[in-house]
Amino acid sequence: MENEQVNKKSERQDYNKKNRSRDNRRNGNTPREKLLNGQVVNIARVTKVTKGGRRMRFAATYAVGDGKGLIGLGTGKANEVQDAIKKAEQAASRNLIKIPLVDGRTLPHDIIGTCGRAKVLLKTAKPGTGVIAGGTARIILELAGVKDVVSKSLGSNTKINVAKATINALKAERTKEHIAELRGKKVEEL
Secondary structure, eight states: OHHHHHHHHHHHHHHHHHHHHHHHHHHHTSOOOOSOEEEEEEEEEEEEEETTEEEEEEEEEEEEEOSSSEEEEEEEEESSHHHHHHHHHHHHHHSEEEOOOBTTTBOSSOEEEEETTEEEEEEEOOTTOOEEOOHHHHHHHHHHTOOSEEEEEEEOOOHHHHHHHHHHHHHTOOOHHHHHHHHTOOGGGO
16 A cells, blocks of 8 residues: 555656656747847958869858947858858857946046957047947947947958957956056055
8 A cells, every 4th residue: 555655746746847848848948038139240252262263152250249348259251151150159259358437327437449450549528429330330339338339440341350359458468456456556556
């Protein structure tokens, strides 16, 4: 009699475990909220000339950011545009950097970023100014969460290099606290 009750109890537990795992699978397939927003910066058709003729491929540049100081840039190449964008998005997700924002809206100081012959000047701005920037720099700054900034693209206007120059400028930003820490002083001593 006791053996029968134990067997029935274990069967019920097994049945409940199976149903619980099924429910978890169903609930696990719900779309998760995206933490990073992304945007295509550039798509280019590239051609490789070989002995047998020309080989066409697509190169995509993609930027991702969370709007709170996290930004990443990636590139990808593939035979199809969608595959190139997917590769670029994965590369951008792996290359994330954190930038310092003053009051969650602007940069700590003015800076120039370079990549190749492209230069990007980023200047701090008063509240309410908005993002004053050209196409590629605007995409990067908005995804990074910079609300008030003035930008000027100097030199080459190649989209990929302007995007990389903007990222390099944002990487080089330093806060007063960070500089004081590097010098081994307090912020008041600076």
